[in-house]
Amino acid sequence: MNAFQREIIDEEVQWDKTKTIVSKTDVYGTILYANDVFSNTCEYSTIELIGEPHSIIRHPDMPKVAFKVLWDALKREENFHAIVKNLTKTGKYYWVITDFTIDKDEEGTVIGYTARRKAVPDGVVKKITPIYKTLLDIEKLKGEKASEMYFEAYLKEEVGKTYNEFVVDLFDEELSKEEAERIKKETSSFKKGLNWFFFGETNPK
Template sequence: MKKPIPKDEEIVLDPKRYIVSETDEKGKITFANDYFCEVSGYTQEELIGQPHSIVRHPDMPKVVFKLLWETIQQGKNINAVVKNLAKDGRYYWIFTEFEIRKDTDTGKIIGYHASRKKISRHVIEILADLYAKLLEIEKKEGIAASEKYLVAFLKEKGESIEFANIMEEIHKFY
């Protein structure tokens, strides 16, 4: 499926509704609720079986997803703020709660559940600037340099954290 061309038009989310999806352990979508379809512009048929990156906006630094995947693959839940890309090229910002789904018999990770909701404009503005800086570093020096900058940014704010809480820590400062 061809990625849409991003345009500078935000989709305003309903603060009373949640976007919900589930993926398998590799990140392929196995469930998408009606609101996810409505906001993203994709049908259930277009989403199911696709990698969740189908809605990844090019403004998102790869280091955010690197840290997210490292955390959830360790069996830890994580929260993250993400800018997504709709099928028509518009974008929407979400606060996402990623939860691990495990096989009840083996305890093995079998997938992930994510529910998303609207976040404040203030947090979006702060993170958009931080993400732009991380993306700029990634393009010039790579993901490792971007991660180093992010760790230094958080340490400068006076926090020593695990990446599982990275977005919660960023929110504390703003």
């Protein structure tokens, strides 16, 4: 069922925000694996999710350019963080930040992606929502290319960072200073991969 065929409810789904949503897709975004947290949160069964495009949970409030930036990065085999508003089966929503791992076969060929998603602090949602709304409004009135051009200019002129850097820094700002200091002492990759956020600890050097 397409997202736009569902009744959209302006209500956040109740889910355990301490948990990590995990999914695996092929290079085209087809879902190959979904953990129980994923299925419970999006209100689809695992059987319903397998074999479906990941866009099955795309919320109509999300501008297309956000996904274009994401896929462009993955095609360059770059890890990427994205802030996404997802749609559940009953039309509710949930916000997550996503961390990607590039999956390769023994010959080094990319065969898919593993995505880990965790809940987004309210402060981040408040900051990103008006930006996404502007991008979506431009997309509807002027087209996807105009939205993409505006986003590129916005990041360059007003933010001075890439989207990925922007996302990481939003979290840096919203987390308590005490927690941030503790994390920085534990890992040198605070600004590089948010490993602490998705895995709880970094891999030993």
